[in-house]
Amino acid sequence: MSNTLTDMRHLRFLLYEVMKIEEKLKYPYFADHSRETFDMTLEAARQLAEEVFWPTYQQVDHEGAKFDGEKVTVPKPLHDIWKHCREGGWFAPDVPYEKGGSQIPMTLLAACVFLFNCGDTSASMLVFGAGGTGRLIESCAGEALIKRFVPKLYSGDWGGTMALTEPDAGTSLGDLKATATPLDEEGCYAIKGVKRFISSGDHDVAENIIHPVLARIVGAPAGIKGLSLFIVPKYRVDENGQVGEFNNVTAAGIEHKMGLKGQPTVTLNFGEKGECRGYLIGEPNKGLKYMFQLLNHARVFTGIQAIAGASVAYQCALQYAKERLQGRHVTNLDPTSPQVPIIEFSDVRRMLLEQKAFIEGMLSLILYCASLDDDVLQMDDEKEKDRLYQIVELLTPCCKAYGSDGSFRSITNAMQCFGGAGYCEEYPVAQIMRDNKVFSIYEGANGIQAMDLLGRKVPTGGGTSVRFLMKAMGKDIAAAGEMETLKPIADKVQEVQNEVIAAIMHLSQIGLSGEIEKYISNASPFLEMFSQMVLAWQLLRQATVAQQALDNGSQETDFYTAKIETARFYANTVGPHAIAIAKTLMSGESTALDFKPEWF
Numbered sequence: 001m002s003n004t005l006t007d008m009r010h011l012r013f014l015l016y017e018v019m020k021i022e023e024k025l026k027y028p029y030f031a032d033h034s035r036e037t038f039d040m041t042l043e044a045a046r047q048l049a050e051e052v053f054w055p056t057y058q059q060v061d062h063e064g065a066k067f068d069g070e071k072v073t074v075p076k077p078l079h080d081i082w083k084h085c086r087e088g089g090w091f092a093p094d095v096p097y098e099k100g101g102s103q104i105p106m107t108l109l110a111a112c113v114f115l116f117n118c119g120d121t122s123a124s125m126l127v128f129g130a131g132g133t134g135r136l137i138e139s140c141a142g143e144a145l146i147k148r149f150v151p152k153l154y155s156g157d158w159g160g161t162m163a164l165t166e167p168d169a170g171t172s173l174g175d176l177k178a179t180a181t182p183l184d185e186e187g188c189y190a191i192k193g194v195k196r197f198i199s200s201g202d203h204d205v206a207e208n209i210i211h212p213v214l215a216r217i218v219g220a221p222a223g224i225k226g227l228s229l230f231i232v233p234k235y236r237v238d239e240n241g242q243v244g245e246f247n248n249v250t251a252a253g254i255e256h257k258m259g260l261k262g263q264p265t266v267t268l269n270f271g272e273k274g275e276c277r278g279y280l281i282g283e284p285n286k287g288l289k290y291m292f293q294l295l296n297h298a299r300v301f302t303g304i305q306a307i308a309g310a311s312v313a314y315q316c317a318l319q320y321a322k323e324r325l326q327g328r329h330v331t332n333l334d335p336t337s338p339q340v341p342i343i344e345f346s347d348v349r350r351m352l353l354e355q356k357a358f359i360e361g362m363l364s365l366i367l368y369c370a371s372l373d374d375d376v377l378q379m380d381d382e383k384e385k386d387r388l389y390q391i392v393e394l395l396t397p398c399c400k401a402y403g404s405d406g407s408f409r410s411i412t413n414a415m416q417c418f419g420g421a422g423y424c425e426e427y428p429v430a431q432i433m434r435d436n437k438v439f440s441i442y443e444g445a446n447g448i449q450a451m452d453l454l455g456r457k458v459p460t461g462g463g464t465s466v467r468f469l470m471k472a473m474g475k476d477i478a479a480a481g482e483m484e485t486l487k488p489i490a491d492k493v494q495e496v497q498n499e500v501i502a503a504i505m506h507l508s509q510i511g512l513s514g515e516i517e518k519y520i521s522n523a524s525p526f527l528e529m530f531s532q533m534v535l536a537w538q539l540l541r542q543a544t545v546a547q548q549a550l551d552n553g554s555q556e557t558d559f560y561t562a563k564i565e566t567a568r569f570y571a572n573t574v575g576p577h578a579i580a581i582a583k584t585l586m587s588g589e590s591t592a593l594d595f596k597p598e599w600f
């Protein structure tokens with residue numbers, strides 16, 4: 001197995017040179033931090049990922065989560081990882097000191113989560129699920145419930161989940177059937193129903209598990225407008241946070257998945273064998289709105305999970321391509337001459353470069369969103385806050401959907417670099433591919449993400465968020481265009497942007513004319529085109545920083561030149577794809593929409 005999970009020089013380049021994370025130190029919340037503490041945090045995460053998570057990545061897959069008809073258990077290494085993360089304070093390092101956190105910026109947290117996911121995603125989901133549940137409760141519950149449930153989620157004493165899906169309601173959350181009947185205790189309800197596919201839904205790692213559950217209060221309206229959010233603990237918890245009797249949340253089974261086998265994906269019965277108590281969070285019937293606060297965050301994190309797998313697969317492929325000797329250059333006709341490493345062949349370099357460009361562009365996009373999140377959370381200027389928030393909202397489906405689809409494609413490229421060896425489980429790429437597929441499915445399948453982008457985010461406020469994004473891009477394109485070496489790349493990115501804008505104008509007319517089905521039928525290719533434009537821009541930003549470093553006399557000429565050439569490669573090879581999609585969208589193509597189900 002490879003020892004290097006990711007290119008740390010590149011991660012530091014993104015954090016310090018492109019995102020300029022040190023500028024976050026101007027906010028009082030980060031006053032105790034410095035470049036030194038950022039470096040230390042990043043290094044601690046790298047060490048944990050490489051020395052604790054990664055060495056057991058394959059073992060966790062082989063052993064898998066188990067269900068004996070009653071209890072769910074997870075492989076031993078996940079217990080050790082949990083312990084390490086607890087000792088290191090990794091469950092919620094961004095939250096305030098008084099809540100047990102270290103007040104680190106979201107940008108740095110995103111980078112650390114990326115590293116842990118490079119090490120093992122099954123394990124990362126277990127750990128970071130708890131912090132996510134805590135944040136959700138904190139964002140919408142009252143003081144008493146926060147005090148009762150949150151501290152032990154942040155400390156790593158308890159695990160956390162997110163329980164939406166039911167056997168007959170996945171994408172269509174409005175059809176959820178779980179019910180909540182008021183009990184004598186104020187704000188307390190008897191929960192009844194079945195939830196399926198619940199990540200970290202049951203396990204033997206933590207003392208208790210806290211489930212945020214979407215259910216319908218008896219008599220509430222049908223559809224999403226009747227859904228409320230409840231905190232449902234596996235074991236009851238008193239007002240002081242002490243764990244008490246079993247709360248009748250029972251595991252009915254675990255899924256036998258193609259990947260993420262160490263991660264317990266559980267079917268849970270609530271209240272099947274006795275009273276199951278749940279506590280209403282926030283107002284009744286606003287459950288989905290609250291849940292979406294966590295989901296939006298979770299979607300960017302799904303992009304991180306996906307890109308982490310792609311990054312490790314790329315590192316493995318790169319190492320293999322440098323070591324694997326096979327054949328000779330096409331111009332060398334001497335069969336007795338030594339064989340050359342496959343990286344000598346331009347087609348192998350093409351495959352590596354496609355991975356490198358996608359990974360570097362996508363990771364940059366994710367850190368960019370996290371960086372804007374930091375500003376939104378910390379700044380006082382409401383107008384600027386709103387502008388940045390709208391950009392993050394617009395880019396979230398790209399992080400999730402293009403991040404996961406693109407990562408899977410990138411991993412197929414990594415496997416291809418290995419030839420037959422990649423198809424075998426001896427190397428980690430096969431497992432990474434199996435683990436990675438789910439990221440395009442969960443947290444809202446990618447088709448739904450595309451509909452969210454084109455159907456909701458793009459038209460919001462008459463297209464304000466698109467205008468904000470295009471303006472930010474325009475500034476960076478103009479700056480790059482001032483540099484002689486970057487001008488051809490900037491021109492190409494500009495061309496892509498122009499075509500995307502034209503496609504948006506064209507589709508808007510369709511939407512405004514009331515042809516909603518036709519408008520939305522273009523959602524997936526639209527998301528692909530839009531994301532390709534965004535990645536071309538992110539790579540151009542990196543190239544600009546790289547050119548400035550070279551102009552300032554940096555000695556790291558290979559590193560910075562590679563950034564410029566990567567941006568060029570992406571603009572020249574993926575840019576035309578985005579333009580072709582834009583032209584197709586404007587051509588009125590609608591075969592899939594018109595193709596009748598009976599014609600299949």
Ligand SMILES: Cc1cc2nc3c(=O)[nH]c(=O)nc-3n(C[C@H](O)[C@H](O)[C@H](O)COP(=O)(O)OP(=O)(O)OC[C@H]3O[C@@H](n4cnc5c(N)ncnc54)[C@H](O)[C@@H]3O)c2cc1C
Nearest residue numbers: 162163164165170171197198199265442443444445447448
């Ligand atoms: C490993 C794993 C972990 C998971 N973890 C959790 C978890 O922790 N908590 C949780 O609540 N859920 C979890 N899920 C469930 C996951 O979120 C759902 O699987 C997902 O939302 C899709 O729902 P579904 O499987 O019912 O598919 P369906 O809703 O049946 O969708 C099938 C396909 O049809 C498409 N489709 C459906 N409706 C539409 C529509 N209206 N328009 C266009 N296309 C549509 C979808 O895009 C998809 O491609 C997990 C799933 C897996 C596999």
